[in-house]
Amino acid sequence: MAGVTLDTVRKIYAGNVEAVKGVSLGIEDGSFCVLVGPSGCGKSTLLRMIAGLETISGGEVKIGERVVNQVEPADRDIAMVFQNYALYPHMTVYDNMAYGLKNRGTPKDEIEKRVKEAARILAIESFLARKPRQLSGGQRQRVAMGRAIVRKPQVFLFDEPLSNLDAKLRVQMRVEIKRLQRALGVTSIYVTHDQVEAMTLSDKLVVMSGGQIEQVGSPADVYRRPETRFVATFIGSPPMNILSGTVEGPGRVSVGGQSIAVTDMREGLTPGSAIEVGLRPEDVQAGGAAASSLSMDVDFVEELGATQLFHGKVAGSEFVVQASTGQLPADTRKLMLAVDPANVHLFDPQTTKRLGRV
Amino acid sequence: MEKRAHFSGWTLPLLLIVPQMAITIIFFYWPASQAIWQSFLREDAFGLSSEFVGFENYVHLFEQPEYYRAMVTTAIFSSLVAFFSLACSLLLATQADKNLRGGQAYKTLLIWPYAVAPAIAGVLWIFMFHPTLGTLSKPIKAIGIDWNPMLNGNHAMTLLVLSATWKQISYNFLFFLAGLQAIPKSVIEAAAIDGAGPLRRFWTVIFPLLSPTTFFLLVVNIVYVFFDTFGIIDAVTGGGPAGTTTTLVYKVYADGRLGGDLGGSAAQSVILMIIVIALTAIQFRYVERKVQY
Numbered sequence: 001m002a003g004v005t006l007d008t009v010r011k012i013y014a015g016n017v018e019a020v021k022g023v024s025l026g027i028e029d030g031s032f033c034v035l036v037g038p039s040g041c042g043k044s045t046l047l048r049m050i051a052g053l054e055t056i057s058g059g060e061v062k063i064g065e066r067v068v069n070q071v072e073p074a075d076r077d078i079a080m081v082f083q084n085y086a087l088y089p090h091m092t093v094y095d096n097m098a099y100g101l102k103n104r105g106t107p108k109d110e111i112e113k114r115v116k117e118a119a120r121i122l123a124i125e126s127f128l129a130r131k132p133r134q135l136s137g138g139q140r141q142r143v144a145m146g147r148a149i150v151r152k153p154q155v156f157l158f159d160e161p162l163s164n165l166d167a168k169l170r171v172q173m174r175v176e177i178k179r180l181q182r183a184l185g186v187t188s189i190y191v192t193h194d195q196v197e198a199m200t201l202s203d204k205l206v207v208m209s210g211g212q213i214e215q216v217g218s219p220a221d222v223y224r225r226p227e228t229r230f231v232a233t234f235i236g237s238p239p240m241n242i243l244s245g246t247v248e249g250p251g252r253v254s255v256g257g258q259s260i261a262v263t264d265m266r267e268g269l270t271p272g273s274a275i276e277v278g279l280r281p282e283d284v285q286a287g288g289a290a291a292s293s294l295s296m297d298v299d300f301v302e303e304l305g306a307t308q309l310f311h312g313k314v315a316g317s318e319f320v321v322q323a324s325t326g327q328l329p330a331d332t333r334k335l336m337l338a339v340d341p342a343n344v345h346l347f348d349p350q351t352t353k354r355l356g357r358v
Numbered sequence: 359m360e361k362r363a364h365f366s367g368w369t370l371p372l373l374l375i376v377p378q379m380a381i382t383i384i385f386f387y388w389p390a391s392q393a394i395w396q397s398f399l400r401e402d403a404f405g406l407s408s409e410f411v412g413f414e415n416y417v418h419l420f421e422q423p424e425y426y427r428a429m430v431t432t433a434i435f436s437s438l439v440a441f442f443s444l445a446c447s448l449l450l451a452t453q454a455d456k457n458l459r460g461g462q463a464y465k466t467l468l469i470w471p472y473a474v475a476p477a478i479a480g481v482l483w484i485f486m487f488h489p490t491l492g493t494l495s496k497p498i499k500a501i502g503i504d505w506n507p508m509l510n511g512n513h514a515m516t517l518l519v520l521s522a523t524w525k526q527i528s529y530n531f532l533f534f535l536a537g538l539q540a541i542p543k544s545v546i547e548a549a550a551i552d553g554a555g556p557l558r559r560f561w562t563v564i565f566p567l568l569s570p571t572t573f574f575l576l577v578v579n580i581v582y583v584f585f586d587t588f589g590i591i592d593a594v595t596g597g598g599p600a601g602t603t604t605t606l607v608y609k610v611y612a613d614g615r616l617g618g619d620l621g622g623s624a625a626q627s628v629i630l631m632i633i634v635i636a637l638t639a640i641q642f643r644y645v646e647r648k649v650q651y
Contacts, residue, residue: 073551074552079551080547083544086542087545087548088563
């Protein structure tokens, strides 16, 4: 087992395109780290550099205590699960899983023992003699996982492994991956653009954008205390509402003339200066009367079953509120929203950084 | 997606297939049926009359030792050309598939030989390897080989194999390149992570995945060597020296056109026709079904 350390890692493609702009990150031994971000944010490139499939333009990648910049992928002691599974189509499931061991000269009986063991864990014992094309998407995914675990590597790398599966299977496999990783205790790095996957799987969540890390932390931290406006709107579904307001004084801001109290606010902000106010749809109480509240004009309602989403405008900006079904009549046209001061997030309109207490 | 087109009447669809049908009938079925008919006839020495002789032409053909010799020559020639052209083009394609600087120019240049007419290619090779004029004959002689494709049958065959292979590499190269590009990159990356070095990766992953392409090309190449090398043979050796480079297809021409034995030559064409039909049948059977991923 080993941790992974990145030190100002860069990737510069031909034509001076910088895909990864100096990323530093420490991933503890045995932890599950998820890299999440929109497409083109450099997360896959970063993963591929750790795997050795992309050259490293600058900085240092360490697996355990060893710098692996110049080490071949085969010698990095990693295993990777690809988005399209990348199974060898001409080999049986057994041979797919045995291939990596054969290449390393593992004795035959040892190979058989390990493949059988992995097949048992993943419940694919009955498919060992089949070819990949005779398997369903979920079964192929398991074989890809099996191929990774038979090798007993130091690090697992996952490159959006669930995005080719249908929604139901995705949830099921997500749980299985987490359970498997817990059981094996192998350091794992997982790339996804799906924030639900990111939240549920990770011990350590890394939010990336534009080739840089926006925030690193536990999923709860990232959700509770987003460091930038990007993270605030990227993590959480439906995304956080952002309103433009002005600073009134310590612990108070105003949005469209309506004053609200804020707990987590940087000291020394100039009264009257512009500020962005973030509120999660699930954090505002519709219909309640409180010390600070906002009025909202409702346009339409989306039914999600257990909850309803009220879409409309607050102080001229788009706003969404989530409420339990039945809490409010569906034909509501005007709402008073009670705002808990602890749930207000403030951001600098220029730097987009959080303006919380230091 | 619905791929069938719907026509309201018969006129338009018929009109659309008429050109294709006409070409096929005039240039393929008609000559073929003429050849079959002629193979049962024998002309007199002056070409003024012909009589029906049944299978006599075929019987006579299989009594000739020259015919068996042409078969052996064809077998050697086609297996050598098929092997070398497939091997060389596969090697070139694997190199071109890498991200090389100027790779595009390299690919274009490799496709050029295919555009050269067989007779012109043949003349080029004659001049390069002519025993007295050839630029490449001198170095060969300098290393102690008495190079003379005009007199030595093995040398003539070597020269033919060289020129026919050179001509066919472009075609194979294109198909191999397309085949290589169709292999998902992640499969090869997975093999790299699985600890397979470049050579092992090639033989255990890439080559098996290319096998549908390879098989298709093998059949196409055999058909090519059987039939399309006529121009090269005629230009380079004319079937000689002493018939050592007379293949089945060249013998059809030599017997019928030069020897005036139309019936015997027609019988040979019919046999060749049967060979092509057999090869095509194998091709469809296996490429369509067995070697598919």
